[in-house]
Amino acid sequence: xxxxxxxxxxxxxxxxxxxxxxxxxxxxxxxxxxxxxxxxxxxxxxxxxxxxxxxxxxxxxxxxxxxxxxxxxxxxxxxxxxxxxxxxxxxxxxxxxxxxxxxxxxxxxxxxxxxxxxxxxxxxxxxxxxxxxxxxxxxxxxxxxxxxxxxxxxxxxxxxxxxxxxxxxxxxxxxxxxxxxxxxxxxxxxxxxxxxxxxxxxxxxxxxxxxxxxxxxxxxxxxxxxxxxxxxxxxxxxxxxxxxxxxxxxxxxxxxxxxxxxxxxxxxxxxxxxxxxxxxxxxxxxxxxxxxxxxxxxxxxxxxxxxxxxxxxxxxxx
Numbered sequence: 071x072x073x074x075x076x077x078x079x080x081x082x083x084x085x086x087x088x089x090x091x092x093x094x095x096x097x098x099x100x101x102x103x104x105x106x107x108x109x110x111x112x113x114x115x116x117x118x119x120x121x122x123x124x125x126x127x128x129x130x131x132x133x134x135x136x137x138x139x140x141x142x143x144x145x146x147x148x149x150x151x152x153x154x155x156x157x158x159x160x161x162x163x164x165x166x167x168x169x170x171x172x173x174x175x176x177x178x179x180x181x182x183x184x185x186x187x188x189x190x191x192x193x194x195x196x197x198x199x200x201x202x203x204x205x206x207x208x209x210x211x212x213x214x215x216x217x218x219x220x221x222x223x224x225x226x227x228x229x230x231x232x233x234x235x236x237x238x239x240x241x242x243x244x245x246x247x248x249x250x251x252x253x254x255x256x257x258x259x260x261x262x263x264x265x266x267x268x269x270x271x272x273x274x275x276x277x278x279x280x281x282x283x284x285x286x287x288x289x290x291x292x293x294x295x296x297x298x299x300x301x302x303x304x305x306x307x308x309x310x311x312x313x314x315x316x317x318x319x320x321x322x323x324x325x326x327x328x329x330x331x332x333x334x335x336x337x338x339x340x341x342x343x344x345x346x347x348x349x350x351x352x353x354x355x356x357x358x359x360x361x362x363x364x365x366x367x368x369x370x371x372x373x374x375x376x377x378x379x380x381x382x383x384x385x386x387x388x
Contacts, residue, residue: 097153097196097210097212097242097259098201098208098209098210098242098243098244098257098259099198099201099205099208099210099244100145100148100149100150100151100196100197100198100208100210101143101144101145101151102145102148103145103146103147103148104145104382104383104384105144105145105380105381105382105383106142106143106144106145106151106380106381106382106383107142107143107378107379107380107381108140108141108142108378108379108381109139109140109141109142109143109155109376109377109378109379110138110139110140110376110377110378110379111137111138111139111140111141111374111375111376111377112136112137112138112139112374112375112376113135113136113137113139113372113373113374113375114134114135114136114372114373114374115134115135115136115370115371115372116132116134116370116371116372117131117132117133117134117135117227117368117369117370118132118369118370118371119131119132119368119369119370120170120367120368120369121338121363121364121365121366121367121368121369122307122308122309122365122366123306123307123308123309123319123365123366124309124365125363125364125365126309127369128170129369130165130167130169130170131163131165131169131170131173131227132163132164132165132227133161133162133163133164133165133179133227133228134161134162134164135159135160135161136159136160136161137157137158137159137160137189138157138158139155139156139157139158140155140156140157141153141154141155142154142155144383148198149197149198149199150195150196150197150198151195151196152193152194152195152196153192153193153194153196154191154192154193154194155191155192156188156189156190156191156192156219157188157189157190158186158187158188158189159186159187159188159189159230159231160184160185160186161184161185161186161227161228161229161230162182162183162184162185162228163178163179163180163182163226163227163228164182165227169227172327173327173330174226174327176225176226178223178225178226178228178229179226179227179228184228185223185228185229185230186230187220187222187230188219188220188222189218189219189222189230189231190216190217190218190219190231191216191217191218191219192214192215192216193214193215194212194213194214194215195212195213195214196210196211196212196242197210197211197212198210199211201244206245206246206248207243207244207245207246208242208243208244208245209241209242209243210241210242210243211239211240211241211242212238212239212240212241212242212261213237213238213239213240214237214238214239214240214261215235215236215237215238216235216236216237216238217235217236218231218233218234218235221233224331224332225328225331226331229331232331232332233332234265234266234268234273234332235265235266236263236264236265236266237263237264238261238262238263238264238277239261239262239264240259240260240261240262241259241260241261242257242258242259243257243258243259244256244257244258245257251284253284253285253286253288254282254283254284255282255283255284256280256281256282256283257280257281257282257283258278258279258280258281259277259278259279260276260277260278261276261277261278262274262275262276263275263276263277268329268332268333269325269326269329269333271303271304271305271333272302272303272304273301273302273303273304273332273333273334273335273336274301274302274303275299275300275301275302275336276299276300276302277297277298277299278297278298279295279296279297279298280295280296281293281294281295281296282294288348289347289348290345290346290347290348291345291346291347291348291355292343292344292345293343293344293345293346293357294341294342294343295341295342295343295344295357295359296339296340296341297338297339297340297341297342297359298338298339298340299336299337299338299364300337301334301335301336301337303335304333304334304335304336304366305319305320305321305326305330305333305334305335305366306319306320306334306335306365306366307319307320307321307330307334307366308320308321321333321334334366334367335365335366336364336366336367337364337365337366337367338361338362338363338364338365338367339362339363339364340359340360340361340362341359341360341362342357342358342359342360342372343357343358344356344357344358344374345357351379352377352378352379352380353376353377353378353380354375354376354377354378355374355375355376355378356373356374356375356376357373357374358371358372358373358374359371359372359373359374
């Protein structure tokens with residue numbers, strides 16, 4: 071294993087990866103050709119309630135999700151890289167009360183026991199158009215495929231995921247701001263996901279994020295992030311009504327209620343920050359993300375810890 075003097079641009083780009091597929095990963099810089107990274111990631115998501123169509127928080131239906139994620143990123147050239155990964159997910163319903171009406175209280179939630187299994191296999195191809203691994207500016211489009219590893223349960227608060235195939239087209243841009251402050255950089259990303267339809271209903275979505283990184287003495291990285299999602303289509307569950315009335319939303323048939331976990335018009339803003347430290351043979355990152363606002367989405371928070379090990383398959387050691 072090679073010894074490194076601190077964070078490389080490519081390692082900063084893949085740091086603090088969220089295992090949830092909905093979050094965009096800023097990866098503007100591609101690793102130098104022949105180099106790659108193995109990432110071991112742990113994530114804990116505390117779902118503290120639901121935000122209805124009017125954005126009001128309903129603090130019911132709480133659940134806990136944890137995932138272990140293994141990802142490999144390898145650069146075949148100075149511009150072309152491929153990333154592949156697969157998470158193993160644990161989920162449990164934790165609320166002492168049933169979910170808010172009319173959400174069904176399923177046996178997998180009633181037991182308040184762990185549900186676990188492999189989730190969605192993901193693969194991403196990135197091609198750097200400008201900047202490269204050593205450039206001050208980087209512009210990198212990408213194409214990603216996410217597909218279920220098997221036919222898992224998608225219903226309830228302890229579901230492993232949505233069990234849907236999707237293709238994402240993205241664009242990442244990054245800029246070092248050494249002229250303003252040495253070792254300061256910003257990155258942004260946008261992606262559009264084409265999602266498998268359910269009952270003829272589209273839930274295609276846009277995701278974007280913006281982040282700023284500052285490296286102190288080439289060892290300690292400080293990061294701030296903002297995440298945004300907008301679903302183009304989907305169903306609105308409705309907002310809380312007076313006692314005795316059903317939700318006045320678009321989930322108005324038993325069939326739609328059975329599929330609502332993967333049909334909602336899930337829009338949100340998330341924000342967070344994190345720290346990373348570069349050891350001689352690996353990098354360690356931790357980030358905290360708060361679910362700030364949204365509609366037809368979960369409320370909560372997420373903690374992510376990433377252990378990233380670089381490797382080289384060809385070329386001189388650096």
